[in-house]
Amino acid sequence: MAFLVKFPTQFLHCERDSAALLKGGDKRWNVPRFTKMRPNTLIVASISSTSTQIIDMSALSVSSIAQSAVMVNGCTGKMGKSVIQAAISAGLDVVPISFGSLEESGQMVEVGGKEIQVHGPLERENVLSSTFAQYPNLVVVDYTLPAAVNINAELYCKIGVPFVMGTTGGDRNQLYKTVEDSKNYAVISPQMGKQVVAFLAAMEIMAEQFPGAFYGYKLQVLESHQASKLDMSGTAKDVISCFEKLGVSFDINEIQMIRDPKQQIEMVGVPEEHLFGHAFHMYHLTSPDQTVSFEFQHNVCGRSIYAEGTVDAVIFLAKKVRAKADKRIYNMIDVLREGNMR
Numbered sequence: 001m002a003f004l005v006k007f008p009t010q011f012l013h014c015e016r017d018s019a020a021l022l023k024g025g026d027k028r029w030n031v032p033r034f035t036k037m038r039p040n041t042l043i044v045a046s047i048s049s050t051s052t053q054i055i056d057m058s059a060l061s062v063s064s065i066a067q068s069a070v071m072v073n074g075c076t077g078k079m080g081k082s083v084i085q086a087a088i089s090a091g092l093d094v095v096p097i098s099f100g101s102l103e104e105s106g107q108m109v110e111v112g113g114k115e116i117q118v119h120g121p122l123e124r125e126n127v128l129s130s131t132f133a134q135y136p137n138l139v140v141v142d143y144t145l146p147a148a149v150n151i152n153a154e155l156y157c158k159i160g161v162p163f164v165m166g167t168t169g170g171d172r173n174q175l176y177k178t179v180e181d182s183k184n185y186a187v188i189s190p191q192m193g194k195q196v197v198a199f200l201a202a203m204e205i206m207a208e209q210f211p212g213a214f215y216g217y218k219l220q221v222l223e224s225h226q227a228s229k230l231d232m233s234g235t236a237k238d239v240i241s242c243f244e245k246l247g248v249s250f251d252i253n254e255i256q257m258i259r260d261p262k263q264q265i266e267m268v269g270v271p272e273e274h275l276f277g278h279a280f281h282m283y284h285l286t287s288p289d290q291t292v293s294f295e296f297q298h299n300v301c302g303r304s305i306y307a308e309g310t311v312d313a314v315i316f317l318a319k320k321v322r323a324k325a326d327k328r329i330y331n332m333i334d335v336l337r338e339g340n341m342r
Contacts, residue, residue: 068092068318069135071128073099073152074143075109075116078277079166082307083141084111090311097131099124099144099152124155132161137321139314142167150174157182162321164313166192166306168234179329187317189332190234192309197332199298200238207245215247216288224258224268224280232257236281239296248285274301309335 070087074080075098087094089112096116100107105120119127132138139162142152146169153175156163162185165175179186191197206213221240223233232255240250258280264270270278283296309332316335320326 067137068315069095069138070141070314071095071097071131071135071138072116072141072143074145074167075111076100076104076107076118077143079143079303079306080141081109081111082303083143083166083310084114084116086304086307086311087141087314088112088114090315092311092314093135095131095135095138097127099127101145124152125159128155128159128161132159137318138162139164139317139321141310141314143310146170150178153178153186156186157184160184162186162317164310164317165189166310169231176329183327185317185321185327185330187313187330187332187335189313191238192307192313192332193300193305194309194312194332194336195305196235196298196300197309198336200235200242201333201336203239203242207242211245212247214243214285214294217248217285217294218288219243219248219250220256220284220286221250221254222256222258222268222280222282224264224270224278226276226278227259227261228276229259233279233281235279239281239283243283243285271301277302 070092072080072084072087072094075084080098084094094112094114094116096114098109098116098118100118100120102120102122104118105123107118109116109118128140140156141164142149142156143166144152146167149165149167149170152167153163153165153170157178160182165186165188168190175188179188189197191200219240221236223236225233232252236255237252240252240255244250258264258268261275264275264278264280265272268280270280279300281298285294285296287293313332313335316338317330319338320330
């Protein structure tokens with residue numbers, strides 16, 4: 001009979017001829033003492049003998065991740081580049097191919113020491129088919145443009161390649177219908193920042209369990225993003241929806257959208273180096289008699305939170321495919337619930 005013990009931290013062990021006592025529940029086993037070892041090491045020991053098998057769990061996890069290949073469409077954009085860098089750091093196999101616009105077709109882009117060739121719209125189907133045949137464990141990440149959301153999703157589903165859709169916009173109802181009808185694997189989320197998603201989930205739980213808790217309170221909302229973001233924050237809309245369930249009356253047009261760099265620095269407090277990539281959200285609640293106030297705030301500088309969340313979604317989806325789980329649309333809540341965040 002053998003048992004497994006995983007040590008999350010470093011430990012010391014003596015020579016084999018003396019035994020260390022390991023406690024487990026109501027039982028006690030003698031196992032050989034151990035020399036200093038790396039974190040995340042698995043010990044396989046036998047009760048009937050003193051033999052010990054040592055397995056490096058870090059190597060196993062890296063090997064498992066390395067089996068997954070990822071193709072990032074939109075590699076010329078800031079978000080696409082961030083995802084590629086995060087994927088390389090995580091040990092994923094980034095394929096040297098990406099989709100781009102007609103003007104970008106034929107370009108070679110270097111990201112994280114890897115050269116990636118950009119293919120235009122006319123080549124998409126043939127390129128994706130051959131890439132999927134070459135990399136059967138492929139997961140596609142989409143950070144293209146809103147206008148390409150639906151046509152790209154239709155192609156992914158036609159070929160049957162699992163994909164993570166990080167691009168916002170497009171016809172979202174049609175997007176979901178396309179995936180549902182095709183029975184394809186996909187993670188679709190307008191918000192890839194896993195910590196922000198966790199915050200939104202907590203707000204949803206509060207709204208469901210304590211409806212009307214903030215009845216009569218006045219809400220002020222301010223959101224600041226880089227000047228290139230012309231539309232209103234979808235995250236702010238989701239949070240406001242929760243506050244409305246909590247009894248707050250609010251007109252969505254009252255959101256203060258800050259896009260002027262000078263205001264962002266002086267009024268919002270955005271660091272100057274992040275003016276071209278940030279997401280600041282502030283929610284201020286005041287009681288009817290103005291004697292009580294609550295403030296909720298979540299500020300993001302840069303794109304790393306979204307890139308890391310996207311890579312987690314890729315790893316999550318690759319595991320679902322390998323496990324032959326249900327072919328369906330997953331979201332970042334599903335990724336969070338899996339609990340295997342890096």
